[in-house]
Structure formats: C-alpha cells, structure tokens
Amino acid sequence: MDQHTDATPDSLDLEREVAALYEENASRLTRYAQSLVRNGGSGCDAVQEVFLRYFAERRYGHQMQNPRAWLYRTLHNYLMDQLQSPASKYEVPADGAIELSTQGGEPAGSLIEQTQTAERIANRLTPRELDCLRLRVEGFSYGQIADRLGIRAGTVGALLPRVYAKLRQDVAEGILVPEGTAGALGLLLRRGPAHAV
Amino acid sequence: MRFDHLDIESMVSLQFGELADNRARRMKQHLAGCSACRQVFERLQGSMEDGEPLPTKPVDSSRLLTRIRAWDTNGDRSGHHGAALKGRIAVELAPYVGRAGADTLLRPVQDDGRDLLSTVAPFLAMFLGRRAAGIIITRVVEKTIVGSRTLCES
Numbered sequence: 001m002d003q004h005t006d007a008t009p010d011s012l013d014l015e016r017e018v019a020a021l022y023e024e025n026a027s028r029l030t031r032y033a034q035s036l037v038r039n040g041g042s043g044c045d046a047v048q049e050v051f052l053r054y055f056a057e058r059r060y061g062h063q064m065q066n067p068r069a070w071l072y073r074t075l076h077n078y079l080m081d082q083l084q085s086p087a088s089k090y091e092v093p094a095d096g097a098i099e100l101s102t103q104g105g106e107p108a109g110s111l112i113e114q115t116q117t118a119e120r121i122a123n124r125l126t127p128r129e130l131d132c133l134r135l136r137v138e139g140f141s142y143g144q145i146a147d148r149l150g151i152r153a154g155t156v157g158a159l160l161p162r163v164y165a166k167l168r169q170d171v172a173e174g175i176l177v178p179e180g181t182a183g184a185l186g187l188l189l190r191r192g193p194a195h196a197v
Numbered sequence: 198m199r200f201d202h203l204d205i206e207s208m209v210s211l212q213f214g215e216l217a218d219n220r221a222r223r224m225k226q227h228l229a230g231c232s233a234c235r236q237v238f239e240r241l242q243g244s245m246e247d248g249e250p251l252p253t254k255p256v257d258s259s260r261l262l263t264r265i266r267a268w269d270t271n272g273d274r275s276g277h278h279g280a281a282l283k284g285r286i287a288v289e290l291a292p293y294v295g296r297a298g299a300d301t302l303l304r305p306v307q308d309d310g311r312d313l314l315s316t317v318a319p320f321l322a323m324f325l326g327r328r329a330a331g332i333i334i335t336r337v338v339e340k341t342i343v344g345s346r347t348l349c350e351s
Contacts, residue, residue: 018258028244031243032240035243044255048261056342056343057314060342061314068209069207073204073209073331
C-alpha cells in the first residue's frame, strides 16, 4: 500500500529521510538508470540528481504518497529528457534506441499519444494562437509576447483567452484529457515555434 | 482520447505488491497484451534483481548529503522564498489555472515556502488528476527551484 511521507520535516529529519531512502533504493535505481544509458557513471549522476529533486520537493512541502514509485518515475523522466536533449551527455544503449523513439518521459509509451494530442492542439489553433500559447507557457508576459511576435499586447490579451476556451472546450467534449493536454503542452513547448509542429 | 498504457509509478507499485488485487489483475492483463509496457516492466524487474555487479556503484549516502547541503546552502538563494518565489511559481502555474487563480492559490503560502507544494498539489490534483499534478509539480520545481544548478556542478 502507499506509504505516506510526513508534512514538511525539519532539516535534520529531512536529511535522515533522504539518506534512508537512498540507502534502500540507490542500487536498484542505478541499475535501472544503467539499463537506459550506456555510460554507467552518468547513471549514478542521474540517481543523485533525482534525490536532489526529492529533497527539493520535500523541503517545499510535497507529500509523496509513494516515495519509491516517485523516484522511479522521476528518474525515468529525467533520463528521457536528458537523452532527448541535443547537449545530452548520456548515451543510449543499442537496445534502448527503439524504446526511446517510442516513449515519452511519463506514462510508458505515451510519447506517440502526446504527439497526437500536440498535433490536435496545433491543428485546433491558428499559428499565431499557438505561438502566443507557447511563449506564455515559457513564462513571457503579454508585453514580451507582443514584442516577440510583432503584435499589440491587446491582441495577445484577446488571443490567449480564446486559446484557453478552445482547450477547455476540447477537454469538456472528451477530445482531450487533462493529463494528455499537460503532456502535449510540454511537447509543444519543447518543439519551438508553431511552424515547426 | 484515452491513454491506456501503464505508468512507471503503477508498475513499481505492482512489482512491490502494493496494489489492490483487482488493479493488479487488470495491469497484468494489460501487460500480457502490450509489448511496449511489457518491455518497460521487464526492464524495471531486471533492475530490481541482483544480477551482474553494477559497472559504477552509487556513492554512499553521506557523500550524497554533503552534495545536497552544498547545493542547498551555496548559490543564489535570494529568489527561493517570499514574493520572488511565489512570482516564479505563479508564472509556471498560470497555463493550468490562469494567472489570477495562481496568485490566489499562492496567497496563503508562508514566505519560507515550506507549505508551498502541500498547498498547490491537492488543488492541481482536484482538477487534473493526481498523476498529472505530480508531473506538473516536478516540472515547476525543476524550473523555479532546482533550475540549472545541479549536483554535478556544485
């Protein structure tokens, strides 16, 4: 059954929690990482990076229902993101190359579905709406988006509510599911400008 | 569109016998008919067995903690609390809940941020589901707190 972590612990308790979890799971997590990447040392680095993220989330009050499952999911996603990064230091083993091409960083095998959802979103929106959404998701203000796209801030203010309304309507009609929408938005964000979709 | 593939967290729970019988049975039925999920599950199972020695062993926990402490205390912490942190989090949450919604959600969060994620996560889970909320939380923490500072660089 799910284990429940405590509410935000103090620093010492958090360090003990991280150390216990690490000692219990580090070898298995490292073995899993090394099954996904060829260079073993980088697999060890990845496991440490995941524990840093565990520490950060716990420090800011996240209560994982199942820390061990969280660690595997985060490690898997971390490695998938790294492997798909052009600057990745990780090497994909030969038998992992096919798997990587068919898997995203989240639910197993979901990259294809996320791609399809991303394409639905891209087709649903005009190129300008998609560019606005992408820049907004990246954290730009309306004014910054307007500058980048060469349009008025008021236009951005009119476009984005229309975008959200379209996405909400598709979710309400079951064309998109929220989980898929979130993943697909991330995919669109990583892909860059609308014309590249 | 429905996602029928299994997620990693559920596979880990299945492997450790942490699921209710009905759910475990449904997952096993899925695994029997889905080669993509079966490949991932078998990889997970393989990592949990005592097989060949690891090419590179993980560092011990004391070294990990030393590195985490260095990460935690070094670098620029000025933006990791108070209004600066809330502002960055709000930007990240805005695509999902709107900027006004994000600001409202974050208003009661303490300045040191210790209740930040325990405030945000249940709200996101209510609307997006627990799994999607967990993924979004990890992404938000990555962009606003962990950032580009990693253990390897510290």
